[in-house]
Structure formats: structure tokens, C-alpha cells
Amino acid sequence: METVVDASTSEEANGSAVEKKPTVVFVLGGPGSGKGTQCAYIVEHFGFSHFSAGDLLRAEMNSGSENGLMIRSMINEGKIVPSQVTVNLLQQAMEESGNDKFLIDGFPRNEENRAAFEADTGIEPAFVLFFDCPKEEMERRILNRNQGREDDNIETARKRFKVFLESSLPVVEYYESIGKLQKIDAARAIEEVFESVKTVFASINEKVKPHGRAQKKFTLLKLQLKWKMNLLRNGVCKGY
Ligand SMILES: Nc1ncnc2c1ncn2[C@@H]1O[C@H](COP(=O)(O)OP(=O)(O)OP(=O)(O)O)[C@@H](O)[C@H]1O
Numbered sequence: 001m002e003t004v005v006d007a008s009t010s011e012e013a014n015g016s017a018v019e020k021k022p023t024v025v026f027v028l029g030g031p032g033s034g035k036g037t038q039c040a041y042i043v044e045h046f047g048f049s050h051f052s053a054g055d056l057l058r059a060e061m062n063s064g065s066e067n068g069l070m071i072r073s074m075i076n077e078g079k080i081v082p083s084q085v086t087v088n089l090l091q092q093a094m095e096e097s098g099n100d101k102f103l104i105d106g107f108p109r110n111e112e113n114r115a116a117f118e119a120d121t122g123i124e125p126a127f128v129l130f131f132d133c134p135k136e137e138m139e140r141r142i143l144n145r146n147q148g149r150e151d152d153n154i155e156t157a158r159k160r161f162k163v164f165l166e167s168s169l170p171v172v173e174y175y176e177s178i179g180k181l182q183k184i185d186a187a188r189a190i191e192e193v194f195e196s197v198k199t200v201f202a203s204i205n206e207k208v209k210p211h212g213r214a215q216k217k218f219t220l221l222k223l224q225l226k227w228k229m230n231l232l233r234n235g236v237c238k239g240y
């Protein structure tokens with residue numbers, strides 16, 4: 001198993017140890033773009049714990065908790081559950097895991113989610129994976145998924161897609177603007193997509209190994225510049 005080192009942590013300043021924050025990678029993409037599928041492979045190869053915000057909300061909905069009815073109605077309408085509910089579930093899952101490397105799948109879904117997670121946990125993502133897939137392919141995948149999800153029907157899928165465009169893409173664009181976005185072409189076969197994912201994790205690992213503060217800053221600036229050039233050349237998504 002390969003390891004991934006967070007650029008922002010595990011450093012010593014003035015001889016004293018700085019508190020090591022967990023490494024978080026946000027995994028974003030439209031409904032059905034393949035986030036959960038790829039996260040399972042990443043867990044196997046890179047030792048992360050995977051938490052899908054949607055899965056946590058579905059478990060909470062089925063647990064008989066006081067938020068259950070509210071969550072069911074939001075999910076069936078494709079709407080975004082209030083940040084505090086989702087951030088609490090994510091925080092609890094991370095604390096209970098005993099791990100310090102997390103894939104947070106399907107979150108943050110809007111700017112409010114993003115700000116609430118950062119304010120409550122004090123954690124910023126090491127980077128953000130974005131699975132870019134055409135709408136028609138995502139629809140096909142959702143309608144063929146057959147996992148008994150109440151929201152896997154054409155009507156709700158279209159509502160989820162609209163919410164993705166209006167609320168989630170701006171978060172993707174935000175991470176692009178600060179040089180943290182790693183865009184993956186998700187319209188290919190599962191194995192091909194994972195080859196690209198592997199390259200991202202391997203290259204991050206290589207480039208952010210702990211070294212001097214000045215060199216680390218220089219390396220990050222170079223990386224950000226490279227990502228920005230790529231995004232300028234290719235645009236942020238498949239034009240939906
Ligand atoms: N690259 C791929 N090619 C074809 N089918 C895929 C691919 N990746 C995933 N799938 C299939 O598409 C469906 C959706 O995948 P997955 O559940 O991973 O998406 P997701 O992004 O997590 O969706 P959601 O946002 O709805 O949770 C699943 O049935 C999965 O097996």
C-alpha cells in the first residue's frame with residue numbers, strides 16, 4: 001500500500017512539534033459520476049478511510065433519529081441537508097475511525113457546507129478530486145445502479161443534477177481557483193479512471209514529502225501553476 005503525505009502538516013517549527021491534522025481529500029462530481037466506485041479503490045491502494053456524506057445521511061435517516069424525516073424529504077427532492085447535520089455526522093465518523101487519512105465523498109455540496117466544515121474542524125482539504133462526466137452518462141449510470149436508492153429515478157436524478165450545477169459546481173470552481181483541484185475524466189471505463197486517480201495520488205505523494213518550509217512552499221506554488229495551466233487549457237468541466 002502506498003502512503004500519501006499531507007502538504008500542510010507533520011512539520012516541526014522551531015524544534016517543537018506542530019499538531020498534526022488529519023489529511024482530508026474531498027471527492028466531488030455529479031450524481032452517478034463514479035465517486036463511490038473510485039473511493040473503494042483508493043481505500044484499497046492508499047489506506048484512506050472513506051466516508052460518503054450521502055451514505056451517512058441515509059444511515060441517519062434509517063436510524064429513527066429525530067432528523068430522519070427531514071433527511072428523507074431532502075434526499076427525495078435532491079436538496080442539500082443543512083450543513084450542521086452533515087458536518088456532525090462526518091466529524092463523528094472521522095473521530096471513531098482511528099485513521100488520520102479521509103476521503104470525504106459527495107461533500108461539500110455548496111459554499112455553506114464548505115465553510116461550516118472548515119470552521120468546525122479547522123481542516124482544509126489537501127486537494128480535491130473532481131470526477132468530470134457528461135450528464136447523459138451520469139443519468140445512464142444512476143438508472144442502472146440497482147442498489148435500491150429511493151432517489152435513483154429520473155425525476156429526482158434531474159433535480160440532483162440541477163442542484164449540482166447551481167450549488168456544487170461553484171465549490172469545484174473555488175477549489176480550482178486556489179489550485180487544489182485535480183480533475184479526472186470520469187467518462188471512461190472504471191479501470192482507466194482509476195489509472196488517472198492513481199497518478200494523482202502518487203504524484204501528490206512524491207511532491208509533498210516533508211522537506212524544508214521554503215522548498216515546500218516553492219513546490220506547492222509550482223504545482224498550483226501547473227494545475228492552473230491545465231485547467232485553462234481544458235476548462236473545469238465537460239460543458240454541462
Ligand atoms: N467508469 C464507470 N463506467 C461505467 N459505470 C460506472 C463507472 N463508475 C461507476 N459506475 C457505475 O455507475 C453507478 C454509479 O456509480 P457510483 O455509485 O460510484 O457513483 P457516485 O458518484 O457515488 O453517485 P452518487 O453521487 O449518486 O452517490 C454504479 O452502478 C457504478 O457501478
Ligand SMILES: O=c1ccn([C@@H]2O[C@H](COP(=O)(O)O)[C@@H](O)[C@H]2O)c(=O)[nH]1
Pocket residue numbers: 031032052053054055057074075076077078079080081082086105106107108109113151160
Ligand atoms: O453533503 C451532502 C451529501 C448528500 N446530501 C443528500 O444526499 C443525496 C444523495 O447523495 P449522494 O452523494 O448521491 O449519495 C443528495 O442528493 C442530497 O439530497 C446532502 O444533502 N448533503
Ligand SMILES: [Mg+2]
Pocket residue numbers: 035036052054106
Ligand atoms: Mg455515491
